[in-house]
Amino acid sequence: MKKIVIIGGGIAGLEVSRLLLQEGFPVTLIEKSSHLGGNIRNYAYLFPDFTPSEEILKNYTSLPGNADLQLLLNTEIEKIDFSSRPYTLFSNDGIAISADSIIIATGYQIFDARLKEEFGYGIYDGVITSVEMEKMIREQHIVTPYGKAPRRIAFIHCVGSRDAKVGNTYCSRLCCITAIKQAIETKKLLPQAEIFCFYIDLRMYGLTFEELYLNAQKEYNIQFVRGRLSETSEMIDKRLIIKAEDTLIGRPLKMMTDMLVLMVGMEASNFSKQFAYHNGLEIGEHGFFKPLNQFNARGKSQKEGIYFAGTSIGPMSVAETIEHAQATALSTISYLKGKEN
């Protein structure tokens, strides 16, 4: 029996595990944190229809009990030795695991907003990231650092994406719609609050996204300003002043706000970035793993038996992640049955 190892227990890794187990293949699932689920555990409701993330995760609650699943939590893979078959994986605490086939589902990491110093994250308490906003929404409690309900909130798009100055020129795809999702959630919780979204352009790529955007304006009275934030400063009472350029009018703009939410982009995980240095698998320009091609092999690597699933190859929504994981599971099964390589 061939040994299959899946790295990463986010929804991508979970979906691949579920399908392989269902087809009767025993798998080893390795997750660096102490729990399964990955990033969406932090998010309350998911676009496009506000499904609670728990509902997605529920599909996988029975997995850990499966006798064919070997689950290694708190284990971070640092290196893979591709020089001989079976391949060998090494964890950070020195465990070596051998595998005939590996599915890399190491996901993404959030852009570190402190690198955009001028936006004030880590300097002014009123500046938070979209991930922290998700937590507040989950707790149904949105407050300013001084404990009051904010009267004005500004969402800033493209923080750490489409920005040559921070070295990320790509679009993270999901933050526009996430901003609208969060803006609506916020408005539901704080009907009195004024909400602004500062965008470069809005990337409403999903079938139902545009409607959500129109709804945000019509029903929730959310205001959209086309323009990039240039800098934030703080007043003595801890409220924030933001400077931006309104690119529709072509003039600088200044605004006071109680809270600033930075829509942080999705970056390649440390795992794939390190691969660029250790020269294992090919890495694309933006640090994500590079699939064999962009059409019919988006889950395959250049190496035999090595596959990718989910956001380890680039930004994706939950639905896209699951679909990608399913396609990868199919490729892996064909490979294990000797029908494909």
Next chain:
Amino acid sequence: MIRDPNFQYPFLIGTIFLFAYLIIRVILWYIKLSKYDKLRFIHFWKTKSVWAAIRDSVADGLLHLSIFKKNPLLGYMHMSLAFGWFLLIVMGHLEVIADRHSLNFPFYYAVFYRYYQPHPDFAGAKVFGAVMDFLLLIILSGVALAIIKRIRKQIFGMKRTTRLKTFDKIALASLWLIFPLRLLAESLSAAYYHNGSFMSNTLGEWFIQNVRVSAIYDLSWWLYSCSLGFFFIALPFSRYMHIPTEIVFIFLRHAGIMPKKYWNSYAQIQMYSCSRCGICLDACQLYEAGVSNVQSVYFLQFIRNNENVDKSLFGCIICGRCQEACPVHINLNDLRTALRIKASKPLTFSYEYTQKALQQKAGIIYFAGCMTHLTPQIKFSMRRIFDFLGDNVWFMDKDKSICCGAPLMLAGQYDSASQLIQKNTELIMASGAKTLILSCPICYKAFREDYVLPGISIKFHAVYLNEMIRQGRLPKINLGFKTIYHDPCALGRGSKIYDQPRYVIDSYSQRIRLKKEKAEALCCGAGLGAINLPIEAKNKVTFEAMSYFARFKPNALITACPLCKKTFARDRRIPVLDIAELTARAIDEYVNEQKKTVRETRLIES
């Protein structure tokens, strides 16, 4: 016996053409200088600088000492060709004078002396013969090296040499041929008359035994003369124009003529002075990053050949590493900026809408600049420092900030930049301040070079901090970590400030010494000069520089430029701090310790 052949004509025509061309050229250059530069140049001849210019002409034009210092083998190659040839001409004339006891002979006589004088029997003839053979040998070794360099550049420790154009090829081929042909002609002469020395006589004996000398004797002198003539005629249109131009450049430089923001004849002279030695190629970090059309040698070549320069003009970071490396001391940064201004259409956009800050009076002004506003920790640290010092400082661009103009200037937008410069100047002059402090080296350079602020001392923050430490107004305290100092391009190479930041850092930490520092410091990759450079190339430069620092395992990388800080911080391998942040930390540490000692003494007392 003097025969009267015709073979000297190619040489004569070439020489006359070359001299006529050069004289006209120099006159045209002179006419196109500005009125003040002309006055400077006339005055220069009355000063001692003339001697310095002569010294440099010999050291760089003939001996090529600057190249020698950078690369001995390459230096020898240039030196043997230039200085060897020079000595050959001088000794040749002395030889003829010694022979004829007169100065009355045609100037080409010395060049073909072995032809005209088959039987040198004057006193010292043997010595002269030996010296002439020896010099020729030296030059031939230089030619041999030049040929090897074209084929195997690695021997010279160089990663790459320059690409050639057709005219350069003609000039190069004739130059390479001149000396072997001279050797051939002189050896054939020696074959007949035995009028050579150790090298030519020996070769001559070989020829007489193996070749029909009479058949090729005249031909060999013709060829030698032709190679000289070709070379002189091709010279003005080839890279070798740098030989005479460099001398002109050295004299103008010593006359105190400065590069301007517009493309003038001084810029043109500098452009022609480039010897295409290729040393700038190795200095450029962009080469490693896969960009190979912006480097100075190519850029200068493109403008000389009137080729499209857009890419090489706007794709360079203007980091100044090549300028620092250039043995000819060409002001490469200024040439690029001047040409950018010439190449740019003025913006149709006006900066009239910018609002000035509320005028204030103060002894010291702090101007943070756009870049520092994008790295607010530096701004806060500066405020912390000013508070600690208790000085009356006007934070001029705290709310309403007007850019210093440097980014527009680097993009070639002279007029728009001037609008901003005007507004800032008015504000500064009306404040009554004596000192202007800047925390961004790009602003600092702009204020020093593009502003006229009489009576105001313009200080970079690191210089000011150093003064405060020296005066005992800021504490010295060891924060207990290992640091590396990164010289920002605009501060180090751009403004020649290397030591003061180091003193400040040494007051607070253990600084690791690097090999690539000061004038040879690496660029962070994000200089404002790079208008048209792919992000991948910039990232590569940053990555390589950071990898270099990471090898020394410092606890922090200290820099003195908001842009460097932002760029390096992205890499995340080493924490990055501005020198102001380091100082502010030291102040906090000091204040805490003071409080502790006060508390402890109170405890003991009670």
